[in-house]
Amino acid sequence: MELTQFKELLFQAGEKAGFEEMELYYANGEKFSTKVYNGEVDSYTLATDAGLSFRGLINGQMGYAYTEKIDHSSVQLLVDGAKENAFILDTEDHEDLYSGADSYPALDLFADELENVSPSTKIDFLKEVEKACFARSNKVSSVNYCMLQSFSSDKRIANSKGLDVMDRGNGIFVFVSVVVKDNEDIKSAQKLAISRDFSAFEAEKIANVAVDEALSYLGAESVKSGYYPVIFKNKAAAALLQTFVGSFSADNVHKGKSRLANKVGEKIAGKNITIIDNPHDTKGFSSRSFDSEGVPTKPLHVLEEGVLKTYLHNRKTAKKDGVSSTGHASKASYKGTIGISPSNLYIKAGEESFDHIVSNSKEAIVITSLQGLHSGANPISGDFSLAAHGYLVKNGKILRPVNQITVAGNFFSLLNDVESVGNDLETELPSGGAIGSPSLKVSKLSVGGK
């Protein structure tokens, strides 16, 4: 059914049921993903999907319901569901709908050329990546993950207060994971490349990065337990930041789930730490011109030279704090309720190169990868104890690979303990946001090993 027609039916039924304000959130997309294994297509998936959510104000509360079946049968399901959901709410922080802004930033997040790349071209490229992995070293025993995914999506929010905004985007990514073997020693490494420009991908480059990294881990051993200076390589630093980024959410602050409560305006990190959220970076994959409530987005300094400038807000939390929304309302999808999440958020790059940080270290452990971030870290307290691997540095040189270690500390203490900030800002793409960091050297952390 046509969306505008569906909206009219839905809002009519909603009004009849007693809703005072109503909103429709619609998302649809197309997706192609494929995997190659030993020169053959291992999986191939095509999809077109869509979903729609309804929310409305009734009895002073905002009720939500959604459906993936968009036809007449769903109108009553949405209205009745949202009404029942609204009636059991008893929160005192009320949501309301946004009537829209005069202007929105124009962001170009859709590349037309990308839509013209055929599935067979994409598969051929993947086969090239796999071949290049094996060609790089005879120690490559398997390329256990060689996948590509391209996607395009449309989003529309329209409500009874006049808001009607649309956004469109597309992209493509390649992910490869290689396994290298030297006698009984097995190691692996991964590389993710993401873009809106297919021609920017180079098969050999992607393969070489993954293979070289995996090879560099062969012969890894643990280290003696103790306190070491630790250099978090950019990707590992970004993964750590991602784990604790929820602390900047005003919602978590209000719920007693953030250590940053009452800290706006205070120094919470070293002077060398600045954190920026930039929803307008057209290279970013969490870029957006409006947030999930329809509020226009803008770049924001969250932390400036160690001083906490603001939390991330949606309209509800902003109202409670007597400030304006920062445009960080988010929904995981049409299946979610309004929450808060960053867009492209990163620690600002410093001056030193990674190599320079290493060569300036008498003894240190470089951490290239952290595991178990969803379980070994307490996102509220900031405590973490995580399995890790990387390299041992002695006298300014990488001496050997290290594995089977854990690194433990507290994220908020660590922010005050950064000795060097690298110039190698790189962005990771975990769910819900794109988080970036340069490499960070921390003066001392507990490392568990032998």
Add this chain to the structure above:
Amino acid sequence: MIAKSLIEKIMNAALETGGDFAEVFVEDKMNTSIGLVGGKVERSISGKDFGIGIRILQGNNSVYGYTNDHSEEALLKITHQVAQALNGEGNSTILPLRGETFHSVHPIRYAPLDVAKTKKVERMREVYHVAKEYHSSISQVSVGYRDEDQRVLIANSEGTFIEDRRIRTRLSAQAVASNNSEMQTGSYSPGAHKGFELMDELDLSFYGREAARIATTMLHARECPSGQFPVIIDNEFGGVIFHEACGHGLEATSVAKGNSVFSDKLGERVAPDIVTYIDDGTLSNEWGSQNIDDEGERTRKNVLIENGILKGYLIDKLGGRRMGMDPTGSSRRESYKYAPTSRMTNTFIAPGTSSREEIIANTEFGIYAKYMGGGSVNPATADYNFAVNEGYIIRNGKIAEPVRGATLIGNGAKTLQKVDMVGNNLAHGQGMCGSVSGSIPANVGQPTIRVSEITVGGRGQS
């Protein structure tokens, strides 16, 4: 959910380009999720997932497409697009669809859609009050409730036409304990393949109290020392380590490609003889159970490791073709958005003979992991890491002071070799298991076990 005649049309179209097997999966699922924070219901959302997945196999290759547009035009369009990925002649035919029925071994008393949400909230409040009133240091309590009612229709070109309905309910309690400088959390999340009767059967106050007790205990715990120690992993959710470190390695997904440490090891010793490891999707009303898998096969009890000897794998149809073996009723998927593949259902270490007390009394110094948290494993190397949510030092055969921030790391195959005591108190815990075919409900389970040595990470002194 879709007419038989349309399914036949789709399958005929699917086999036009050389495919030898076509499958249609239709899903219609109602979900409810409610969140109570600080005593207030602050989130409640419900809705319908709906879509159709079409899979075509050609020998060892598989292609898949899905859409949530159930019009004939849209379904045939996506089928043709997917079929285009194969090269060949359409010489396979479809067999007449047999309507199959079975007796459900997972009886449901109260379908969640028939229960008013106000009743669901009442039960959540009970949990909230118990946790909140447990101790003055409890600063925040969140209670979550979810239920789902999934109807599936699975048809394939070999004549399968079968429907199933899976109802699941889950509660989660999370407590935060704090003092001036610290915050610690505790949580517990029981669930079952049951309707609202689960909320009557569970001792709700137990879960609220445990979440609060864990948080409070951890608030006063010292940092766990790091090093290599004997580790006693308690029963129930403790089974998560072997789920990650061994269970995934027994799935056809990794075995078929030779990427698993268990590849080509059938009949060989992979563990001490006190270890028997089982996956059983037939356990009545358990969280990971279902009558049929997502290819329409009956689920069954699969003995994977028996007295230390590798006996079997978890195999789906495509994995079976690649391995030259029969499927084991183990094919699962999160939703129509995923092609199905080999997954676990309820996986557990079978009970041994020791009591928990004996195991502790036999340990001079070590770590007692009473409640495990989550973790992950690298499938290529079988290296794993797990968080301990509630841990203690064991000294001179007795449980001593609590410790926090402990992480267990190691290698799955090697840790399996080091299991040296198995308890007699098997219990199952509930989790969501993520892998190639999405996130699915799965039980992990075990009795209390002891591993002679695991690397423990923490930031305390021993």
